[in-house]
Amino acid sequence: MKPLHLAFLLLINLVWALNMVAMKEAVTLVPPVLATALRFAIVLAACAMALRLVPGRMRLVLATAAVTGALQFGLISASYHVATNLSALAIAAQAGVPLSLLLAVLVDGERIAWRRTLGILLAMGGVGLIAFDPRIANERLAVLLVVGASACWAVGNLLFKRLAGVPIATLFAWQGLVSLPLLVLASALFEPGAIARLPAMPVAGLLWIAYTAIAASLVGHAGMSWLLQRYPVSTITPLTLATPLLSVAVVTLVYGTPITPGMVAGGLMTLLGVAIIALRSARSMPAPLPARPEGDRQAP
Numbered sequence: 001m002k003p004l005h006l007a008f009l010l011l012i013n014l015v016w017a018l019n020m021v022a023m024k025e026a027v028t029l030v031p032p033v034l035a036t037a038l039r040f041a042i043v044l045a046a047c048a049m050a051l052r053l054v055p056g057r058m059r060l061v062l063a064t065a066a067v068t069g070a071l072q073f074g075l076i077s078a079s080y081h082v083a084t085n086l087s088a089l090a091i092a093a094q095a096g097v098p099l100s101l102l103l104a105v106l107v108d109g110e111r112i113a114w115r116r117t118l119g120i121l122l123a124m125g126g127v128g129l130i131a132f133d134p135r136i137a138n139e140r141l142a143v144l145l146v147v148g149a150s151a152c153w154a155v156g157n158l159l160f161k162r163l164a165g166v167p168i169a170t171l172f173a174w175q176g177l178v179s180l181p182l183l184v185l186a187s188a189l190f191e192p193g194a195i196a197r198l199p200a201m202p203v204a205g206l207l208w209i210a211y212t213a214i215a216a217s218l219v220g221h222a223g224m225s226w227l228l229q230r231y232p233v234s235t236i237t238p239l240t241l242a243t244p245l246l247s248v249a250v251v252t253l254v255y256g257t258p259i260t261p262g263m264v265a266g267g268l269m270t271l272l273g274v275a276i277i278a279l280r281s282a283r284s285m286p287a288p289l290p291a292r293p294e295g296d297r298q299a300p
Contacts, residue, residue: 001231009227009239012220017246019216020090021254022208023080029205031191032077034198037183038206040069042213044176050169051177060162061174068156069179072149074186079145084138085257088130090247091267092143096150097274098123100157107158116277123273126266133262168225172217241275 001009026035054061083089098120104110112120130136131143163171187194227236248267251257 005227005230006239008223009236010242012223013240013242013246015215015220016243017250019212019220020080020086020247020251022211022216023077024083024086024251024255026205026208026212027077027081029202030209031187031194032081033074033183033187033191034194035205035209036070036073036077037180037187038209039073039213039217040176040179040183042210043172043217044180046214046218047169047173047176050167051173052170054163054166054170057163057166060159061166061171062178064156064159064163064171065175065178066182067152067159069175070182070186072152072156073179074183075145075149075152079142079149082145083142085136086251086255087248087257087259088133088136088139088143088263089146090244090251091263091270092127092130092146093150094123094244094270094274095127095147096153097277099151100154101277103154103158119273119276121273123270123277126269126271126273129262129266129269133260133266135258135260135262168222172222241271241278244271 030038079089080086101110101112101116101120105112127143127147131140131147160171184195224236224240244267248259252259
């Protein structure tokens with residue numbers, strides 16, 4: 001890998017780690033559903049020129065946009081809104097990797113060897129340890145919401161596979177166009193008065209939202225897809241394991257949240273399981289095709 005591209009990949013890991021702070025600050029200052037709507041408004045504005053019909057696959061495009069946009073990120077924003085210990089969320093979010101593999105087995109009939117099965121069991125067992133750690137009992141709702149978002153991401157992976165060849169910017173544009181009205185409607189229903197108060201929202205909140213859209217979505221996700229078009233999955237995937245480690249370090253430094261023994265044990269189990277899955281999956285996959293639509297890891 002070229003040094004410049006390696007530096008870019010490490011930057012993406014850092015961007016996603018810092019996005020945990022951006023998300024928490026954004027949903028603290030702006031109601032979470034409205035904050036997510038504003039995020040997709042920015043994504044749509046940035047990708048609007050790429051918006052075009054995809055003949056024969058529009059139902060799939062619209063379903064993918066709704067699941068990986070409004071639903072997934074709505075759940076993520078809600079989890080950040082109710083959470084106080086973001087380190088638990090950083091680790092629990094890795095549930096998307098084994099869930100994605102499980103869906104590939106159940107839906108696409110993919111066969112997996114014992115090593116990846118072990119990885120699934122370790123990863124899910126680690127998330128379970130965190131969810132039932134009595135020292136962070138008040139985070140269980142947030143952890144469940146993140147696991148729900150991870151399930152949406154896993155479903156989205158299957159849908160994105162069926163959209164190979166569609167330009168990334170086009171998919172992002174549809175994601176914004178579909179998600180924005182859904183989230184605005186949800187905000188009107190569940191956050192009464194939030195939209196009317198938008199002109200009075202703190203500027204800091206809007207800046208944090210801009211970071212989630214521009215840095216996390218347009219730089220992070222699009223950048224990862226760009227790298228996957230140029231390098232084998234086996235080169236890229238292991239390096240993305242830095243994201244949860246950096247995320248825990250960043251939120252601990254910024255918020256001083258405690259790391260419990262249960263989180264350490266659960267985190268080690270989860271990351272070990274994800275590492276086994278990522279490495280074994282990468283070895284079994286060919287080099288990516290030139291038009292891969294989305295990155296191989298979830299990020300907030």
